Structures are given as structure tokens and as C-alpha cells.
Amino acid sequence: MKADEGRGALISPEEWRRPGVRWGVGGAQALLLIGLIVVGLGPLLWLAKSAITPTVDTISQPMALFPHGAAWRNLHVAWSDVNVGRYFWNTVVLAIGSWFVQVFVATTAGFALSVLRPTYARLLNALLLTTLFVPAIVLLVPLYIEIVRPPFIDHSFIDSYWAVWLPAGASAFNVVLVTRFFDNLPREIFEAARIDGAGPFRLFLYVVLPMSKPILGVVSVFAVLASWKDFLWPLLVLTNPDIQPLSVRLPTIQSQTELGVFLAALFIASLVPIIGFLIFQRSFLRGTGLGGAIKG
Amino acid sequence: MAAIEFQGVSKVYPDGTRAVESLELSIAEDEFMVFVGPSGCGKTTALRMVAGLEEISDGAILIGGRVVNEVSSKDRDVAMVFQNYALYPHMTVAQNLAFGLKLRKVGKTEIRRRVQTAATTLGLEDYLERKPGALSGGQRQRVAMGRAIVREPRAFLMDEPLSNLDAQLRVQMRAEIQKLQRTLGVTTIYVTHDQTEAMTMGDRIAVMRDGTLQQVDTPERVYRWPANRFVAGFIGSPAMNMVTARLIRADGALLVSFGDYSLVIDDEVLAERPALARYANADVIVGIRPEDFEDAALAAEAPPERTLTTVCSLREALGSEVLVHFPVARVTDTLAPLGDASSIFVARIHPQTTAREGEPLSLVVDTRRLHFFEPATGRAIYG
Numbered sequence: 011m012k013a014d015e016g017r018g019a020l021i022s023p024e025e026w027r028r029p030g031v032r033w034g035v036g037g038a039q040a041l042l043l044i045g046l047i048v049v050g051l052g053p054l055l056w057l058a059k060s061a062i063t064p065t066v067d068t069i070s071q072p073m074a075l076f077p078h079g080a081a082w083r084n085l086h087v088a089w090s091d092v093n094v095g096r097y098f099w100n101t102v103v104l105a106i107g108s109w110f111v112q113v114f115v116a117t118t119a120g121f122a123l124s125v126l127r128p129t130y131a132r133l134l135n136a137l138l139l140t141t142l143f144v145p146a147i148v149l150l151v152p153l154y155i156e157i158v159r160p161p162f163i164d165h166s167f168i169d170s171y172w173a174v175w176l177p178a179g180a181s182a183f184n185v186v187l188v189t190r191f192f193d194n195l196p197r198e199i200f201e202a203a204r205i206d207g208a209g210p211f212r213l214f215l216y217v218v219l220p221m222s223k224p225i226l227g228v229v230s231v232f233a234v235l236a237s238w239k240d241f242l243w244p245l246l247v248l249t250n251p252d253i254q255p256l257s258v259r260l261p262t263i264q265s266q267t268e269l270g271v272f273l274a275a276l277f278i279a280s281l282v283p284i285i286g287f288l289i290f291q292r293s294f295l296r297g298t299g300l301g302g303a304i305k306g
Numbered sequence: 307m308a309a310i311e312f313q314g315v316s317k318v319y320p321d322g323t324r325a326v327e328s329l330e331l332s333i334a335e336d337e338f339m340v341f342v343g344p345s346g347c348g349k350t351t352a353l354r355m356v357a358g359l360e361e362i363s364d365g366a367i368l369i370g371g372r373v374v375n376e377v378s379s380k381d382r383d384v385a386m387v388f389q390n391y392a393l394y395p396h397m398t399v400a401q402n403l404a405f406g407l408k409l410r411k412v413g414k415t416e417i418r419r420r421v422q423t424a425a426t427t428l429g430l431e432d433y434l435e436r437k438p439g440a441l442s443g444g445q446r447q448r449v450a451m452g453r454a455i456v457r458e459p460r461a462f463l464m465d466e467p468l469s470n471l472d473a474q475l476r477v478q479m480r481a482e483i484q485k486l487q488r489t490l491g492v493t494t495i496y497v498t499h500d501q502t503e504a505m506t507m508g509d510r511i512a513v514m515r516d517g518t519l520q521q522v523d524t525p526e527r528v529y530r531w532p533a534n535r536f537v538a539g540f541i542g543s544p545a546m547n548m549v550t551a552r553l554i555r556a557d558g559a560l561l562v563s564f565g566d567y568s569l570v571i572d573d574e575v576l577a578e579r580p581a582l583a584r585y586a587n588a589d590v591i592v593g594i595r596p597e598d599f600e601d602a603a604l605a606a607e608a609p610p611e612r613t614l615t616t617v618c619s620l621r622e623a624l625g626s627e628v629l630v631h632f633p634v635a636r637v638t639d640t641l642a643p644l645g646d647a648s649s650i651f652v653a654r655i656h657p658q659t660t661a662r663e664g665e666p667l668s669l670v671v672d673t674r675r676l677h678f679f680e681p682a683t684g685r686a687i688y689g
Binding site for chain 2: 199205206
């Protein structure tokens with residue numbers, strides 16, 4: 011065992027060598043891990059299994075594992091006949107748009123508040139923070155009115171993706187998150203860039219953004235997941251079924267199709283967030299990525 | 307290359323802190339000027355005002371004869387090396403070097419040429435494709451230097467660029483920066499709190515304290531002719547010994563008396579400092595540099611009027627020299643803060659000395675090198 015292994019651990023290597031500690035703590039850890047897997051991964055695996063199980067089997071023998079073989083056609087029927095493919099695509103378009111608007115607003119606002127720091131930045135920061143205390147549900151009606159009758163333009167956004175994309179950008183949480191991250195970037199680097207000849211735009215594009223990959227990952231995950239799961243707002247502003255996302259269409263699908271196909275549709279709907287998390291999880295775990303930038 | 311001029315430059319922060327006070331200073335073309343002083347003396351603020359990173363509260367800064375108060379950093383054509391390097395972590399060394407040139411729309415061939423030349427000059431050829439995270443402290447420092455060099459600016463601004471390096475590397479880089487500056491002939495302002503760097507690197511040094519310029523001159527002259535007690539104490543290591551003393555006229559000679567000791571002031575000193583005569587029978591502060599002592603047993607001659615007999619309280623053998631500490635009783639207790647600690651003197655003497663802690667010790671003083679300051683103002687007494 012390396013000398014420093016166990017440094018900072020709750021149980022020292024010496025204690026760990028005692029059989030009572032090893033079996034007791036080791037057993038508790040194993041049980042905890044199994045519990046977490048059952049609770050966290052269980053429902054997903056169950057859904058995956060049910061998605062490719064014939065409806066009759068799911069109803070008559072829910073605990074059995076493919077008693078009469080797998081029904082891969084559930085996935086095919088859900089994708090083509092029930093139009094999950096189209097709703098899936100709608101959801102992707104909504105998520106990409108929301109993601110872009112959120113990242114754009116969060117990074118540019120964070121850049122202005124943290125790097126450019128106008129004199130009123132502190133006031134603006136305080137105002138932003140206060141909006142976090144307002145429950146989203148309270149804003150539903152005023153926001154709806156704004157979308158139906160936007161200020162200055164005589165054009166309703168109802169039944170257009172802009173009705174989802176634009177409000178998504180108004181996320182004080184993202185702005186605060188990104189501002190705090192930018193606050194912690196070394197200011198000497200910005201100063202070096204300014205002396206090198208970078209104006210605010212190039213400073214943002216060539217220096218600040220590339221240094222902000224970790225926080226962009228975090229904001230992206232939040233943005234995509236929130237957009238993917240969102241039900242109430244798209245239901246309100248997207249009345250045309252052809253442009254509705256999966257989250258809005260799933261209840262209708264449930265009432266119109268057999269259970270197996272519905273579960274297959276649910277499984278398809280949950281795939282993207284899982285894949286997205288697997289791709290972006292490194293952003294959560296990675297450090298700030300400033301290796302060698304400055305000597306601390 | 308451009309001359310830089312500070313015309314009554316002041317910097318006052320919104321909370322009222324006066325970081326720089328009416329700075330008047332002219333830096334000639336191609337000159338290597340070192341700003342030196344303790345932490346918080348305003349040297350970095352002055353440098354940042356030249357770079358355009360701090361607004362100027364009052365006065366004007368001229369670069370190449372043009373007032374730049376309202377000119378943005380990027381249009382001042384200066385390059386800065388930061389204390390903590392401030393490299394772009396997501397770019398390779400080559401990209402770090404080329405970034406400033408790219409922003410200034412320099413042609414690709416020219417960028418490649420300049421990056422290559424800078425890399426060769428700084429020994430960075432093998433690291434061009436590495437990112438800063440994969441470099442050692444010294445290499446990062448070179449990249450920071452390289453980023454300044456490739457720009458071929460009118461002035462280099464260096465903010466304690468060596469303070470994060472270990473002692474050995476610092477000595478090496480010190481020489482390299484000097485060589486580079488001589489070769490390129492670019493006007494340079496170099497900020498440091500390390501007086502060794504100041505003494506060895508600068509054509510001239512500007513000593514600052516509490517936002518005020520104390521003295522500007524060549525390192526030799528600042529060392530030999532400090533303008534006041536602060537400069538005398540700050541430049542030189544170990545610091546100059548200072549104590550309140552009384553000037554006494556006896557038998558036509560002027561003696562300086564402190565504690566149990568009296569030293570005859572050399573004629574050479576009196577000729578250099580005619581104003582001393584006015585302080586006969588008055589208090590002054592006398593300053594003696596540690597290197598102006600020698601063990602009487604090892605000195606060629608030890609006349610009594612130049613010898614102090616004391617007791618060694620601490621001996622620090624450094625190999626090439628020995629530092630001995632010894633107590634000196636003060637004449638009065640009216641010393642200002644700088645002099646408070648000077649009841650213990652330090653002498654730098656030959657390593658062959660037999661001085662032992664707790665044993666008597668005779669030291670000869672080079673009385674031609676005595677320094678005198680007004681007790682009230684701390685100003686040096688010269689003409």
C-alpha cells in the first residue's frame with residue numbers, strides 16, 4: 011500500500027487491516043452500492059426490459075424476464091406508426107434551441123457582469139439573485155401574456171418554437187452560475203489578452219469561452235435536461251400536435267396505443283438524456299482546466 | 307522604441323487610497339528602468355497605468371511623446387510580462403506566442419518567422435506544441451517573455467516576472483532578461499521588490515514608498531548616495547545600520563558619537579557633505595553599511611578613532627563572509643520607526659574572523675563611507 015493512500019480517508023490503513031472493520035465497513039459499502047444501483051438504475055433497466063416485452067407478458071407476468079421472447083417490433087411501431095420519430099425530432103429541435111439560447115445568454119451576461127464589469131454590475135447581480143426567489147409557477151401567466159402579445163412586436167409566438175426558446179434564455183440561475191465561474195478565472199489572463207490586442211468580442215470568443223468548457227458543460231446538461239423534461243410550458247404554447255415534443259405527446263400516446271408500444275416510446279424518450287449525461291459527465295467531474303495558466 | 311514619461315501622475319482608488327502620488331519620471335528610449343519598493347508602494351500600479359490597465363486619476367503618461375491617458379491597452383503598443391505568467395491555458399506555446407500577432411493581423415509567414423525566432427532565442431523550440439500545463443515554471447516564464455518579444459513592441463512592462471521562480475532559476479533568468487533587453491534595445495520598465503534584481507538589472511532604479519518616488523538614479527549612485535533614510539535602509543543587504551548620534555567638534559575635528567563610541571569623521575566625508583558642519587553639537591542619524599566594518603584583527607590598520615570594541619551577540623557564517631550582530635546603545639530614544647531596530651548592528655566581515663558569540667570583538671569602520679541623515683525628516687545630509 012502506498013504511503014499516502016488513505017490520507018484524508020475516514021478510516022486509516024491500520025484500522026482497515028482489522029477484520030472487523032474490513033468486513034463491517036466493506037459490507038456496508040457494498041450494500042449501499044447495491045441499494046443505489048437498484049434505486050438509480052433499476053427503473054431504467056425495467057423500462058428497457060418492458061419496452062421490448064409483449065404487452066400481454068408485461069400485464070400477466072410483470073416480473074418475468076421475456077417469458078415468450080422479446081418484442082422488438084414495439085420500438086419500430088412506436089417510432090414509425092405512433093409518430094414518436096417526429097415528436098422525438100421536435101424534442102431535439104426544442105432542446106437544441108433552448109440549449110443555444112441559454113448558453114448564449116448565460117455566457118454573454120456572465121461575461122458582461124464578471125469580466126467587463128460595468129459600474130452597475132453589482133446592482134444587476136443583486137436583481138438577478140432576487141429573481142431566483144420567485145417561484146417559476148408564479149411567472150407562468152405573465153410569461154404567457156408576453157408570448158401571446160410580446161412587447162414592441164405585433165406578433166404572437168404561440169405555436170412557434172420561439173415561444174419555448176426565448177423564455178428558456180431568461181434563466182437567472184445559469185447567469186449566476188456562469189458569472190461565479192468567470193469571477194474565478196484569473197484576471198491577468200484577460201489583461202494579457204487586452205494588451206495583446208483583444209477587444210471585448212475577441213476576448214470573449216478566443217479567451218474566455220475556451221477557458222469555460224467545464225461550466226459550459228454544466229449549463230448544457232441543465233439546459234438540455236430541463237428542455238427534454240419540460241411538459242407544462244410546451245403544452246401551453248405549442249397547441250399544434252405536429253410540433254409538440256415527446257413530453258407533451260406521451261399522455262396522448264398512452265391513451266391511443268397498447269402498453270408495450272407506449273413503454274417503448276417512453277424508453278426512446280429517456281435515451282437522449284442518458285446519452286447526454288454520459289457525454290457531459292466529464293464536465294461535472296473535471297477541474298477548471300486552467301493548468302499552467304498562472305502560477306498560483 | 308519609445309521614451310516613457312510620467313507627468314505628475316497620481317492614482318486614487320474609489321475608496322480614497324492614494325496608490326501613486328504626483329509621479330514625475332522620464333524614462334529614456336531603450337532604457338532599463340527598475341521600479342523597486344516594498345509591497346504596496348505603488349510600483350505595480352504605476353506600471354499598470356502605463357499598460358492601460360488602470361485609469362490615471364491625475365497627470366499624464368506619455369509614450370513616445372504621445373499622451374496615452376485615453377488610449378486603450380491594445381493601442382499603446384506595449385507588451386507586458388505578468389508575475390504569474392498569465393498564459394492562455396487552452397493554447398499551445400506556439401499559439402500563445404502568435405496570439406497577439408494574429409489579433410494585429412500580421413501575415414502568417416511573418417507570424418511563423420517571429421514565433422520561430424523568439425522560440426530559438428528563448429530555447430523553446432522543442433515545446434512549441436505543448437500547452438502551458440505541461441511546462442515547468444521556468445519554461446512558462448520564457449513563454450511569457452516570448453509573448454512579449456514577438457510583438458516587437460515599443461516598450462516592455464515586466465511585473466515581478468521572476469518572483470515565482472526558485473532562487474537558482476531566478477539568477478539565470480535575471481541574466482537572460484538583461485541580455486535580451488540589451489540585444490533588443492527595447493525601453494523596459496521592470497517592477498520588483500527584490501533589491502538585488504533592482505541593483506543588477508537596471509540602468510536606473512526608481513525607489514518608491516507609499517506611492518511616492520523617493521529617488522531615481524543609477525544603482526551605484528542610489529547605493530552610494532541614498533536620498534533619505536528609507537532608500538538607505540531599503541537598498542543593500544543586510545540593511546544599513548542606523549542609529550541616532552551626536553556630532554561633536556573636538557580639536558578641530560568632527561566626531562560622531564553614539565552609545566559608548568566616537569568615530570572621527572573623515573575629511574573626505576566632510577568635503578562631500580559640507581552641510582554636516584551645521585550639525586555640530588546636534589543630533590543626526592548616522593548610517594554604516596555592514597560591509598564597511600572589518601574585524602580589527604584582520605584589518606591592515608586599526609586606529610582607535612575608527613575602531614569600535616563591542617561584544618558579538620550573534621555570528622552567522624555564510625561561507626564567503628561572516629555576519630556578526632552586536633548591540634549599540636542609543637543616544638536618545640527619539641528614533642523614528644526605521645531606526646528602532648538599529649540598536650543591534652550587523653557587520654559583514656572576512657570569513658577568517660575569530661569572532662565568537664559572547665566574546666569581545668573589535669571592528670574597524672571605514673569612516674569614509676559614513677552616511678548622515680536629518681533626524682526629523684530622514685533626508686540625507688549632503689551639500
